[in-house]
Amino acid sequence: MDTTRVAVIGAGVIGLSTAVCISESIPQCSIDVISDKFTPDTTSDVAAGILIPHVYPENPVHLQKQWFQETFDRLFAIANSSEAIDAGIHLISGLRGSGGQVHIRKVEDLWEFYGSYDIVINCSGLGSRELLGDLQLFPVRGQVLKVQAPWVKHFIRDEEGLTYIYPGTFDVTLGGTRQKDDWNLSPDPQNSREILARCQTLEPSLQGAWGIKEKVGLRPSRPGVRLQKEILVQDGHRLPVVHNYGHGSGGFCVHWGTALQAVQLVKELITTLKISTSKAKL
Numbered sequence: 001m002d003t004t005r006v007a008v009i010g011a012g013v014i015g016l017s018t019a020v021c022i023s024e025s026i027p028q029c030s031i032d033v034i035s036d037k038f039t040p041d042t043t044s045d046v047a048a049g050i051l052i053p054h055v056y057p058e059n060p061v062h063l064q065k066q067w068f069q070e071t072f073d074r075l076f077a078i079a080n081s082s083e084a085i086d087a088g089i090h091l092i093s094g095l096r097g098s099g100g101q102v103h104i105r106k107v108e109d110l111w112e113f114y115g116s117y118d119i120v121i122n123c124s125g126l127g128s129r130e131l132l133g134d135l136q137l138f139p140v141r142g143q144v145l146k147v148q149a150p151w152v153k154h155f156i157r158d159e160e161g162l163t164y165i166y167p168g169t170f171d172v173t174l175g176g177t178r179q180k181d182d183w184n185l186s187p188d189p190q191n192s193r194e195i196l197a198r199c200q201t202l203e204p205s206l207q208g209a210w211g212i213k214e215k216v217g218l219r220p221s222r223p224g225v226r227l228q229k230e231i232l233v234q235d236g237h238r239l240p241v242v243h244n245y246g247h248g249s250g251g252f253c254v255h256w257g258t259a260l261q262a263v264q265l266v267k268e269l270i271t272t273l274k275i276s277t278s279k280a281k282l
């Protein structure tokens with residue numbers, strides 16, 4: 001097997017970073033991204049993308065530290081490079097630059113990929129609840145406001161992290177809410193009023209903010225990130241899968257570290273596939 005055909009499900013920060021990481025680390029892979037939603041319509045588009053460590057009770061602490069450190073190092077390197085201004089589009093352009101294809105569609109069953117791909121990488125976030133029946137996954141709804149306030153140059157955050165003001169490249173994110181098991185993707189006007197009032201108390205100059213847009217995202221929460229390889233078996237057929245989902249409130253903080261670990265799992269599967277292919281030839 002010269003080329004390993006890889007399908008990545010999901011085009012949020014986790015799917016795209018995993019796809020780019022595989023293409024950078026394992027050149028013999030051809031990678032397609034299949035997703036029902038792309039930017040600007042994913043949960044990842046709602047996040048302010050602040051790097052504050054988030055706790056995953058079911059993942060070993062040393063791994064969480066490693067994911068965070070690797071992600072921080074990667075982003076720090078990008079921030080200090082000529083790519084810094086394009087960092088927001090870095091992932092998708094990196095993938096296309098290496099010949100990857102993107103397909104817009106909803107995946108109903110992982111077996112749809114059998115025969116067309118050698119390995120499936122599942123980065124479908126909250127979608128894994130329906131796709132795999134993973135009932136450990138639950139939404140934590142987050143509503144934020146994106147406003148124009150170019151004079152705000154520093155972030156402000158209260159102690160619990162529920163009220164925050166994060167200046168970004170194009171706007172300032174005002175937050176927020178954390179509503180467990182709430183699936184409502186429509187902005188709630190009452191939430192918006194409260195967010196604005198709380199943020200204006202922290203930073204009164206926000207009374208002059210304009211261009212207010214309401215955004216809602218559902219954090220794909222789980223007691224632990226699922227980073228695991230699995231070989232599905234059906235009617236004597238085998239479908240190798242790597243799962244990388246359930247990043248909850250911290251997907252941006254650990255995306256590159258978890259992508260690197262997913263790459264390791266892909267390498268292990270490729271070794272297994274090569275062994276089974278050569279056995280079949282004997």
Ligand SMILES: Cc1cc2nc3c(=O)[nH]c(=O)nc-3n(C[C@H](O)[C@H](O)[C@H](O)COP(=O)(O)OP(=O)(O)OC[C@H]3O[C@@H](n4cnc5c(N)ncnc54)[C@H](O)[C@@H]3O)c2cc1C
Binds near residue numbers: 011046047247
């Ligand atoms: C308000 C808010 C603020 C946040 N702030 C931060 C922050 O400051 N720092 C931080 O680290 N994190 C933050 N987060 C969390 C972060 O946004 C998530 O951890 C991250 O976006 C998860 O990325 P993901 O790629 O797993 O999920 P998503 O971005 O949801 O991507 C999942 C992808 O899978 C696709 N998909 C799902 N099911 C299927 C299917 N069956 N078939 C095809 N495609 C499918 C979707 O279309 C989507 O493209 C915040 C989240 C919210 C809501």
